[in-house]
Amino acid sequence: MSPPISLCVFVLLSSLLAAARAEDPYRFYTWNVTFGDIYPLGVKQQGILINGQFPGPQIDAVTNDNIVINVFNNLPAPFLLSWQGIQQRRSSWQDGVYGTNCPIPPGGNFTYNMQFKDQIGSYYYFPSLAFHKAAGGYGGIRVLSRPRIPVPFDPPAGDFTILAGDWFKLNHTGFERHSGQW
Template sequence: MWKKTTSWLLLAAASLAAASVVPHHLDASASPSLPSAPKTAEFDLEITWAEYAPLGVPRKVLLVNGQTPGPELRFDQDDAVTVRVVNNSPFNTTLHFHGLEMHGTPWSDGVPGVTQRHIRPGRSFTYRFAATQHGSYWYHSHARDQIEDGLYGAVFIRPRPGTPHPFHLIDPAAAASRAMERAAHTARTLAVFDLLRVTSEEKWAVTLASGIEIPCYEKLVFNGKGRARCLPAELMSANLTPVQKADLALIPGSSLTDRG
């Protein structure tokens, strides 16, 4: 459902036009060269709403191409990036590329009501931007609390050739620097996220009814996989450090979390 394509654009006519304005006393080796067109990276993402059990307990989640987190978007610095999003969920949504610059393409920043309208159910939107940076980033919904429902994924941008890797600043040992250099060429992303058993809409309903936001996220998923382990209040209290116990003793009846 998603793809990455690479293409180069040759402008023969433009090259001839440029050559015609070069002074005749300059030889071919001195002729100016036209900059090459940027390489393209294209992705297709479909957002759906379905039953999923990342913790072994089924709940409704927002899936990107049938999974959460969504597929990793991996491309090169200086690429011209196109991300086509089809919203087949029942909710309005957008997609934000966290930390990425949108020079000249502010409409691709994914903030509903500011840089674009919502992508309505059954509709689509195409994001286009230049990859001016490199490193690890992520994309996510910028509508309501849809991140908590699984609408997020990793972005990995490979640096342009010749970019210095100052690994010696981490460890001056030559062997360590070489090991980090090798690891950089085979890097894989690990998305760590917290999760509730209830959907974001169900959580919001509880918040409105109680007047208290649910602050306790005790379940972690690694690349979308994990398990639910809810410790009883007695066991959590037994694991308190002396400093935590002293702090809690200042307020009679207080506890470390809202569960105990």
């Protein structure tokens, strides 16, 4: 004996509804922020490393991905990250601007939760407190289009992340003492 048609329709509709409510993919990162030696301009300086890297790790994502980054601040000073160009939907207070986002205290951690929604392209992240940007702590973000949404151009022959910035022979802590003399 076969099940009644109404039960089959109910099961089919339930499965379609469950598929429609499925969340977009998640990408998880754990970052440890520390000081280490870097050599911009060939001069040894104290720089900010993320997971021992300078520049920091690149985030590769697809539009609509949910990005979860757990940041551990192992610096002796508060630390805050800003996400240049990333649209912050439902998490605009995590944009890395002091006042809307509290800095991560020394020895503390904070988990950023973002969704890279409806945007493709190249972006970057950087520290936004106490001249930390002059010491490193930044990296690239690449957001690709979802495969089912075509883009009106061919894929690039190659893909390179270029992070340009100013470098000085003075350690970043010296900027705070000399900031009015530039």
